[in-house]
Amino acid sequence: MLPIRTKKELQEIRSNLAPNSKIGLVPTMGALHSGHASLIKKAVAENKTVIVTIFVNPTQFDNEEDLQKYPTALHDDLRLIADVSPNIMVFVPTTSEMYQSNVIPKKYDFHGLDKVMEGEFRDNHFNGVGTIIETLFSLIRPDVAYFGEKDFQQLRIIQKMTEILKLPVKIIGCPIVRESNGLAMSSRNERLDPSLRLKAGFIYDTLVAAKQKFGTESVHNTKEWVDNEFENHPDFKMEYFEIADVETLTPAKRKIENIKYRGFIAVYANSIRLIDNIALN
Secondary structure, X not given: OOOEOOHHHHHHHXXXXXXXXXXXXXXXXXXXXXXXXXXXXXXXXHOOEEEEEEOOOHHHOOOHHHHHHOOOOHHHHHHHHHXXXXXXXXXXXXXXXXHOOOOOOOOOOOOOOOOOOHHHHOOOHHHHHHXXXXXXXXXXXXXXXXXXXXXXXXXXXXXXXXXXXXXXXXXXXXXXXXXXXXXXXXXXXXXXXXXXXXXXXXXXXXXXXXXXXXXXXXXXXXXXXXXXXXXXXXXXXXXXXXXXXXXOOOEOOOOOOOOOEEEEEEXXXXXXXXXXXXXXX
16 A cells, blocks of 8 residues: 655546545544544445545644654554555645645634634644645545544534535544543553553543433532542543533533533643543433
């Protein structure tokens, strides 16, 4: 499997596809795991042509150290993709290929979806996400694109961007894939030492318990309980836990009938930042 390296080559291949060839896109930043494999398998099952992109996008990092330490394993990534199907096309550009000398994100109006949770703690993050996804959509012109629900806020923002810009791409959200202890699969998990990685199942265990509590308790009481759980755990520092409306991502102050809610969490394990979420009702 030879990866495609340039936008020119990608566009030439794209232009030679049959006009009725349904194209599925799976954008990734590499360091692929079973969660990514589930997206790729779904794309293969639903599309004639599948393109996977591997690009560590610098414009969505607000922390230079996090960017520098982001894991890369291209050989292993290509092997994982080939194990799903040898017919998948893989686009692996450099930063200069994608941005030339202008490594600056566009500014977007995401109708407030980017102002809470991740947006509150990661300055300009979603402008960077929007910039690279819009660029990939323009280059590849996919019919369908697949994103994991672990990054649920990102998923909603990409859906909103697609709607606002009237892009002819269907956005599919796919369920979170978890490790045996419940920890949401993430490329950053590779940076955890084995003991801490095992203990990190505590994050998901707390979310599951919060979901049960939310069935009978108020928003305030549920959030307070989660706060206390992490205050009493020496290995993890919680950055936020928020209960939000699934559609608008507006943080909830009280339960409203017929509104679907989701619990969102960001936690530091040493210097490694982990995120997760769970449907609450």
